[in-house]
Amino acid sequence: MPKIVDHDERRLELVDATWRIIARLGIEGATMREIATEAGFANGALKPYFPTKDTLLTFAFGHVFNRTNERIREVTAGKAGIPALKAFCIEVLPLDSERVNEARIVVPFWQKAINDPGKATIHRESMEQWHASILGYLAEARADGTVSAAVDDSAVAGHLLNMLLGAQIAAALGPEGQADPGLANQLDAFLTLLAAGS
Template sequence: MPKIVDHDQRRLELVDATWRTIARLGIESATMREIALEAGFANGALKPYFPTKDDLLTFAFGHVFNRTNERIAEVTAGQSGLAALKSFCVEVLPLDEERINEARIVIPFWQKAINDPNKARIHRESMQQWLAAICQHLAEARQSGAVTTAVADSVLAGQLLNFLLGAQIAAALAPEGQMELGLKGQLEGFLALLES
């Protein structure tokens, strides 16, 4: 009787193997062969799922983005305003090994997106989704009186998103084992400025 393969599960296993391999070897040395070995598959087993490393990287970016959004939805459920905004940001910030490894997937994707219009579109649409959520939380906070700064919400949202994305780079480039980069304190400082 032929073995039944769960193709969605196999794709996720390959994505997990991809970021472990990238974290260990870097994007250029993370060959399809290395990724297959990390996942425990034969080299040719990747081709039906991801014909190229580029395809795998695009899928991995989408997976990381969706996984982050699932965490955000969990922690912001029942919250609004500044509480929801802070919870949102904490889930995006690379504050633990898992999220630092996610950053190690996102950064090579950005590098490819510079010259790949399809990847650039995927990134742009993802960030528009996050900007909309940030703006919504800011509007709720302003309506409740928690945000009083004269700076427009659209400007604040852009600043906050740039901080979150920059934190990805800082965490990925930090020396091995260093996870405390002061990111939570920087977030708290930014949120405190919203009341001035």
């Protein structure tokens, strides 16, 4: 009897292999042959799932975003305002090797999105979703009195989102697997400024 292949599981195996290759060799080193070898598949086995490296990178970006959002849902459950906002940010910041590897997926995707309208749309919609989440947490914090900064919430959300994305760029360019322990302190400082009022 032929073996039944779980196609979704195989796609995720290929994405995980892609992350490991990019972490070791960078995006240019992540050839389809290297990814297939890393995943333990024959080179031709990738074609039915990802006809090109570009389609694999797009899928990998979507998977990173969805996985991050799943972590965010878990850590923000039952929280509101500043506690929810802090939990959200911690899941995006590259504070461990897994999230550094995720950053090394999203940064090459951004590079391709510069000249690819389809990828630019994926990125823009993803960031709009995060911006809306941050605005929601800020509104809750205003309502409970823990944020009183005299700055428009939309500007605060944009500033915080840029900080998170900048941290991903810094992590992707840093030494292999090295997360910056100062990021958590920077986040705390930013949240303290929001509560300071002026």
